[in-house]
Amino acid sequence: MHAFAVSGLPEVRPGDDLAALVGDRAELEDGDVVCVASTVVSKAEGRTASLADFPAGPRAREIASELEAATGDEKDPRFAQAVLEESVDLLMEAPFLLTETRFGHVGVNAGIDRSNTGDAELLLLPENPSESAERIRSGLDADVAVVVTDTSGRPFRHGQRGVALGWAGMPASRDWRGETDRDGHELEVTVESVVDELAATANLVSGEGDGGTPVVVVREFAFGDHGGSDALYREVEGDFVRQALRGWEYARD
Amino acid sequence: MHAFAVSGLPEVRPGDDLAALVGDRAELEDGDVVCVASTVVSKAEGRTASLADFPAGPRAREIASELEAATGDEKDPRFAQAVLEESVDLLMEAPFLLTETRFGHVGVNAGIDRSNTGDAELLLLPENPSESAERIRSGLDADVAVVVTDTSGRPFRHGQRGVALGWAGMPASRDWRGETDRDGHELEVTVESVVDELAATANLVSGEGDGGTPVVVVREFAFGDHGGSDALYREVEGDFVRQALRGWEYARD
Ligand SMILES: Nc1nc2c(ncn2[C@@H]2O[C@H](COP(=O)(O)OP(=O)(O)O)[C@@H](O)[C@H]2O)c(=O)[nH]1
Ligand SMILES: Nc1nc2c(ncn2[C@@H]2O[C@H](COP(=O)(O)OP(=O)(O)O)[C@@H](O)[C@H]2O)c(=O)[nH]1
Ligand SMILES: [Mn+2]
Ligand SMILES: [Mn+2]
Ligand SMILES: [Mn+2]
Ligand SMILES: [Mn+2]
Structure with a gap:
């Protein structure tokens, strides 16, 4: 698997055609995953x-x-x-x-x-990052997947990391349900959030600063022969941490 | 940046020398990041x-x-x-x-x-994954970094993704504090958890099943000219989600 930044992208302006900007600067291949920082999607969409x-x-x-x-x-x-x-x-x-x-x-x-x-x-x-991803995808000549990314923090662990906000041309997750481990037992890890892992990979290359590299192409990622799912965001019902936050109030001491 | 699995690794047994197993099967280069699934570290350490x-x-x-x-x-x-x-x-x-x-x-x-x-x-x-990482690192000929990984879930988002449990030869995070954006403003994202992003990258390649690929080498990751930090796990004091969980009790309905 390779990951490289698309170089030479200009400051993005409202109305810009991101697919054209990227397509002119990268030789995309079928099966590539094009990771686009939400910051330039928002700029292009006038947000x-x-x-x-x-x-x-x-x-x-x-x-x-x-x-x-x-x-x-x-x-x-x-x-x-x-x-x-x-x-x-x-x-x-x-x-x-x-x-x-x-x-x-x-x-x-x-x-x-x-x-x-x-x-x-x-x-x-972006108002609907998966729609943005689909728009970019359909403007590109090669048959690629597109992931719209952001950098975001999380509980339990310091620091921030790349996450996916929207995606098109691939499922959000790779499904390992029903598959077995090396010893023939059923797997415990069942749903792997590959779009988040792709966003994390892109972030290693694009960085957070003035690098000017909002688009990273991941080539030769092998999704493999698995089912997929498009549920990335948890419902409140199954999210116990979120339920706990409901009752909680910050008290400065 | 490239990521590839080390192939031909056997079933790992207690007492196995992981550095030797990897060193015999991969032409490592200085600056590589060797990501090792905790599962084989635990096996080697008899856990x-x-x-x-x-x-x-x-x-x-x-x-x-x-x-x-x-x-x-x-x-x-x-x-x-x-x-x-x-x-x-x-x-x-x-x-x-x-x-x-x-x-x-x-x-x-x-x-x-x-x-x-x-x-x-x-x-x-592993009892102390950063010590495990350092042990593996010191057994390898090239001057590499080592990240011990696991697959783990999270609040707010479905699915699981690769995370770092321990690391050696590099800091856990890349520090963007004091740096500026394209327009000369101070950055909001200040601490990027690169070891977690590397673990996520490795997971895309190694998978969760019977692939037999617990070790992934990330080559040409450019940390860049940044400060770093080794704090990955939040203290309870600054972790408000964790504080909220303290008072919370699950009620089945
Ligand atoms: N060429 C170009 N790069 C940009 C632009 N805006 C941001 N970037 C770069 O995109 C990358 C990601 O920026 P960041 O602010 O972290 O975006 P976010 O993670 O989507 O919030 C960095 O390398 C920025 O320098 C732009 O309009 N044009
Ligand atoms: N060669 C080899 N591969 C293993 C061994 N144990 C696990 N694996 C592989 O390592 C990868 C990661 O396994 P996983 O159970 O997800 O490990 P975890 O994420 O550290 O809990 C998969 O490709 C497994 O097939 C082993 O002893 N030898
Ligand atoms: Mn952002
Ligand atoms: Mn960012
Ligand atoms: Mn595990
Ligand atoms: Mn795993």
């Missing part, structure tokens, strides 16, 4: 915004003061308003805002970026 | 066990009945005992056992495997 676009309502003002109290830093209630408008569920209010986006992803600040945003103050996540 | 080794105490019997009530499946209290003995903290008892291992990893069933275990009933995680 830039200003704080002034989000006049803060009472709930956002309440959240901002709670965050100020918890962190000791000044918080702009308009940013809290932007996060609320991008979200369908609020999992944590303090010491940071953890929400579920409209498309099901759980992340801090609804994934709204304030770095690598071009001229804009805010960069919102 | 196999039987349920009979873990006579269940009252706490394990209590947990097993709780798990039975929650899941409707029969549970062996000796397995709960094994998990307790491998753990320093219990985060969730039902509907599954989520604990912190002695070396800081939070995982279901303390990472004890019941598939790909060879002749043994149970395969416990």
Whole structure:
């Protein structure tokens, strides 16, 4: 398996055709997985915004003061308003805002970026990253899969890592159910989230800074002869950590 | 960046020298990252066990009945005992056992495997995976980094993915603090967990089944000119999800 960045991509602008930008700069092959950082998908889709676009309502003002109290830093209630408008569920209010986006992803600040945003103050996540992935995919000549990625944190472990937000041309997961181990026993690991593993691979190559490499091609990834599934985001019903967060309140000591 | 499996590895036995097994089968180069599935590290270190080794105490019997009530499946209290003995903290008892291992990893069933275990009933995680990584590293001729991996689930997202349990010859994370984005602003993503991203990459190649490919070499990963950190496992103090789990109790409906 190989992973390489597509070089020479310009600053992406609203309305840009990402498939054309990539297709002109990379010799794609059938079976490649094209990993595209959500930041450039958002830019191409015009998902830039200003704080002034989000006049803060009472709930956002309440959240901002709670965050100020918890962190000791000044918080702009308009940013809290932007996060609320991008979200369908609020999992944590303090010491940071953890929400579920409209498309099901759980992340801090609804994934709204304030770095690598071009001229804009805010960069919102794509509205529907799997649709974005399909649009890019259908604009490319080779028969590839596309994964739209972001960088995001997680409980239990420090640091952030690449995750998939949307995908097209392949399932989200590789299904090992019913298969057996080296000794003929049934496997315990049943569903491998390959789009997240591909996003992590892409992140190793693209980095988080000013590298200018938002697109990474993974070549010769062998999905193998397995079933697949497209469920990536857990439902609240089966997500016990999320249920635990419901009753919980942050107390600064 | 390339990732390829080391082929021809035998069934690993207690006392086997993993460095020698790998060194004989791969032309390693300086700068390679050698990702080794914990399953073979555990086998080499003799971390196999039987349920009979873990006579269940009252706490394990209590947990097993709780798990039975929650899941409707029969549970062996000796397995709960094994998990307790491998753990320093219990985060969730039902509907599954989520604990912190002695070396800081939070995982279901303390990472004890019941598939790909060879002749043994149970395969416990290595006692100190970073020490295991260092031992393997020092037995190899090339100047490589070693990452000991496992496959593990997570909140919010379905499926499992490769994670790092231990590492040597490189820091766990790449530090982007103080660096700037394309527009000269400070970055928001500050700590990238590259060992987890490397483990995810390795998992795409090694798979979960009977492939017989527990070792994957990642070549030409460019860490770049960044600081690094070795903190991978969060302390309870900064882990709000973990704090929330403390107060929570599973209620079957
Ligand atoms: N060429 C180019 N690179 C960009 C652009 N925006 C961001 N990048 C690069 O894309 C990579 C990922 O950026 P990041 O901010 O981490 O994106 P995110 O993970 O999707 O939030 C980095 O190498 C950035 O320098 C752009 O408009 N054009
Ligand atoms: N050659 C060889 N492969 C093994 C052995 N044990 C497991 N594997 C392979 O190692 C890979 C990872 O196995 P898995 O059970 O997912 O390990 P884990 O992720 O560390 O729990 C699979 O390709 C297995 O077939 C062994 O003793 N020898
Ligand atoms: Mn982002
Ligand atoms: Mn990023
Ligand atoms: Mn395992
Ligand atoms: Mn595995």
